[in-house]
Amino acid sequence: MTDLASVARKSEIERVASLIAAGELLLVHGPWPTEAAAVARGALGSRQVAHVRVAACGDDAALARAFVSAAAEALGGDARLLAASADTLSPAQLRIVLRLRRELAIDDDKSPAATKGSNDPGAALVATTRSVVTLLGSVGATLLVEGADELPAAKRFPDGGAVLWAIRSVAQQIPTLSIVFTGGPDAGELVEDERQAFLGWGRSIDLKRVAPERLSESISQTVGDRLSHDAVADVAAAADGAPWLAQELVDRMLAPSPAGPSQGQALASLRSATQALRELAWSTGPEFAVLLRVVGELHRSSHAVCSALAWDDPPYGVGGPSDVNRALRVLHRNAVVERAGARRWRLCDPLFAEWLRQNSARLR
Numbered sequence: 001m002t003d004l005a006s007v008a009r010k011s012e013i014e015r016v017a018s019l020i021a022a023g024e025l026l027l028v029h030g031p032w033p034t035e036a037a038a039v040a041r042g043a044l045g046s047r048q049v050a051h052v053r054v055a056a057c058g059d060d061a062a063l064a065r066a067f068v069s070a071a072a073e074a075l076g077g078d079a080r081l082l083a084a085s086a087d088t089l090s091p092a093q094l095r096i097v098l099r100l101r102r103e104l105a106i107d108d109d110k111s112p113a114a115t116k117g118s119n120d121p122g123a124a125l126v127a128t129t130r131s132v133v134t135l136l137g138s139v140g141a142t143l144l145v146e147g148a149d150e151l152p153a154a155k156r157f158p159d160g161g162a163v164l165w166a167i168r169s170v171a172q173q174i175p176t177l178s179i180v181f182t183g184g185p186d187a188g189e190l191v192e193d194e195r196q197a198f199l200g201w202g203r204s205i206d207l208k209r210v211a212p213e214r215l216s217e218s219i220s221q222t223v224g225d226r227l228s229h230d231a232v233a234d235v236a237a238a239a240d241g242a243p244w245l246a247q248e249l250v251d252r253m254l255a256p257s258p259a260g261p262s263q264g265q266a267l268a269s270l271r272s273a274t275q276a277l278r279e280l281a282w283s284t285g286p287e288f289a290v291l292l293r294v295v296g297e298l299h300r301s302s303h304a305v306c307s308a309l310a311w312d313d314p315p316y317g318v319g320g321p322s323d324v325n326r327a328l329r330v331l332h333r334n335a336v337v338e339r340a341g342a343r344r345w346r347l348c349d350p351l352f353a354e355w356l357r358q359n360s361a362r363l364r
Contacts, residue, residue, distance in 0.1 A: 004250065005243035008210050008218035009039050016043035016180075019203055020142060025171060026180045027148060027198075029187035030207030031338045031348040035244060036182040037146045039207060044144065044180070050074040050136050054147030063163065071132035074141040130166045137174035143167075148181035148190050149335070164190075164197035184335035185348060209241025218243065223250055234273035240350040248351075252276040281354040288355045295336060301327040302336075309337060309347050310356035316343075 006013070012028075019026055020043060028036045050070035057063040136143055171177050179202075181190060188206070191198045210218070215236040219227070227235070227250070235253070239246035253276050281288075295302045304318035305327045316324050328345055331337040340346045347353045 004218055004222040004247040005035065005038065006042060007221050008215055008243035008246075009035075009042075009207070012039055012205065012207060013042045016040060016205060017045065019205075020044065020047070020178045020180065023176045023178050025168075025178075025198065025202030026205060027183070027187060027191050027202065028180060028205045028207065029148070029183045029185065031185050031209065031335070032207075032242065032244065033147070033149070033182065033184040033187075033335055036184070036187075036207055039205075040144060040180050040182045044142060048074055048139065048141040050141050050143050052143070052145045054145065054150045067129050067132045070143070071135045074136055074139060126162045126166045129163045130170055133167050133170040133177070134174070137170060137177035140176060142178040142180060145179070145181045146183070148183035149185075149187035149333070150183070168197045168201065185338040186333045186335065210243055211241070212236045215239060215241065215243065215246060219246055219250060222247075223254065226254055231273065238273040238277045238350075242350055245350055248280055249273055249276045252280060277351070277354055278358070281351055281358060284351060285355060285359075288352055291352065292356075295331070295334075298330045298334060298336075299327040302331060305331065306336065306347060307356060307360060309345060310353040310360070312346075315345060 016026060016028060016039060026040075028040045030036050050073060052066045052070045054063070054066075057066050133143065167179065171179055181187065183190070188204060190196055191200065191202060191204050193199065212233075213236075216232050219232045219235055220229075223232070231253070235246055235249050238249055253273065292303070295306060299305075301319045301323050305315045305324060308315045308318050315328065318324060319327075328337060332339070332345075335348055337345050338348050347356075
């Protein structure tokens with residue numbers, strides 16, 4: 001997390017840290033999944049953490065291996081730590097490790113499914129997850145799961161729901177176990193959907209966009225007198241509540257000119273925040289071009305909806321209500337759009353919105 005983002009999100013980081021210390025189950029989510037994860041990591045500090053990235057798991061077996069590796073890392077080593085000698089673990093930890101080794105059949109190099117019968121891989125995954133989370137709780141580690149919005153209804157995890165119920169079951173038995181999920185704008189489903197294991201349990205920390213006044217104060221604290229008061233206000237407006245984008249704009253505005261670093265102040269006075277935003281959007285163009293193709297594959301109305309939102313126009317004028325609603329749901333699920341109010345939506349990334357405005361002809 002950048003210095004500016006750390007300042008802008010200081011209150012959220014402190015709140016998350018306090019809740020983690022109390023052994024709470026937390027969901028930290030917002031329009032930018034990477035920022036939600038950064039806030040959680042900042043709050044965890046030097047705590048012992050077992051880190052699982054859902055996006056890196058392609059199927060149930062990979063998810064199981066991720067939990068195993070996370071548990072092993074939390075004990076201070078790699079996945080082979082499950083073969084640790086008895087003098088490195090307490091008796092209680094050793095019993096759990098031995099049980100885990102039997103369930104995973106590590107000596108025989110078999111998959112978790114093989115230990116429970118090839119016809120029931122789901123049961124093996126649940127048993128494995130229960131064991132590794134119990135192991136984490138026994139050492140007082142915190143379980144950090146990035147990509148929570150991919151868990152509730154992820155088709156590639158047919159037993160994902162059972163895994164979450166297993167995690168909740170262990171967490172209820174070990175009150176000191178802290179679990180932190182992070183994700184994008186759709187991650188709230190994890191604690192709001194009546195079909196989910198964590199419905200109504202734990203705390204949901206929604207990272208809203210930072211208010212202009214607070215973002216301006218954070219920029220001023222970070223850059224000092226290198227930017228004028230008006231320039232700081234312009235950065236806050238151009239960043240549209242995104243601390244990470246404010247940092248990018250400040251860096252570009254204060255970049256030294258070829259004449260030397262002493263020209264940074266002069267360059268800042270010449271290059272406005274709006275100019276910096278346009279330049280940054282243009283330089284990120286190749287990445288956004290790829291994103292645009294991906295967005296187009298999500299739904300037939302995705303391009304039209306995103307174009308309307310980039311210009312702050314209501315999306316419901318680009319097609320039939322049911323068609324537009326379906327497009328918005330899939331875009332929301334993929335962290336492309338977020339809710340801005342009742343029947344109001346906006347693009348999650350202000351920089352992507354700027355690039356779309358610059359390239360609106362591509363969407364016609």
